């Protein structure tokens with residue numbers, strides 16, 4: 033495993049395990065237990081995934097020393113604002129059964145996220161969070177936050193995979209020393225990624241699968257990845273990417289696959305903001 037150093041000096045694993053769309057407690061707990069057993073140490077959850085308790089249970093049962101883990105969770109839109117964010121953070125901490133979070137992220141650039149950010153800055157300064165960041169902040173929002181906040185975000189988690197490479201957005205993150213983290217690093221299975229001819233052909237040279245090539249490509253351009261799977265053999269496959277290196281030629285061949293837009297979600301659509309604001313996680 034390789035690590036990246038965040039702007040505040042905290043070391044973050046370059047690969048972790050995501051648990052989006054695993055709301056059922058028993059399945060999630062088993063998946064996280066399996067992920068920890070095969071070697072993942074970064075777990076990425078969110079209040080809006082409805083599985084923080086299951087993640088916490090798997091962490092507790094694993095017996096892995098807390099300092100070896102890197103736990104991320106996220107603040108949902110409904111809980112935006114200074115007071116709400118402080119409350120929501122404590123709820124997440126309680127559900128996870130932890131007394132600090134390694135990385136706390138604003139899940140969407142919506143509602144009163146400046147109020148949320150001030151609360152997160154204070155929690156960070158109080159030592160309750162080791163690093164703070166955002167998700168889905170496209171360049172104009174990220175730039176605005178970086179220019180106006182007391183503490184700049186250390187991470188921006190956005191959709192990043194060979195079909196949506198976002199090289200411009202990554203360059204913008206680098207301008208502010210923000211580390212890019214990929215959600216959907218396997219394009220959520222879209223676009224025939226697991227059998228894609230270009231990725232498969234490159235993989236054949238190294239004895240690797242198309243999925244491993246896609247994941248390796250992101251890490252080689254400095255992007256942290258958090259692939260999700262509920263299958264142990266796929267978890268192992270996805271983690272087994274640290275013993276080979278794509279050539280410059282391979283990297284260029286993969287860069288050509290970029291469609292320049294997401295096939296999953298477009299944050300510039302009014303309908304997306306309506307849909308996400310309508311997603312409620314509590315009364």
Ligand SMILES: NC(=O)c1ccc[n+]([C@@H]2O[C@H](COP(=O)([O-])OP(=O)(O)OC[C@H]3O[C@@H](n4cnc5c(N)ncnc54)[C@H](OP(=O)(O)O)[C@@H]3O)[C@@H](O)[C@H]2O)c1
Nearest residue numbers: 050051052076167215216217218219220243259260261262
């Ligand atoms: N901040 C945000 O707004 C945001 C948005 C989306 C996701 N995320 C985070 O990012 C994480 C990863 O993204 P994601 O879960 O959306 O998608 P993903 O990791 O790109 O893809 C997951 C899909 O690929 C399948 N899969 C995984 N490895 C495979 C392999 N080696 N071979 C074949 N199929 C494989 C999984 O199926 P099985 O499970 O059946 O194996 C699942 O259907 C999430 O879990 C979450 O933590 C964050």
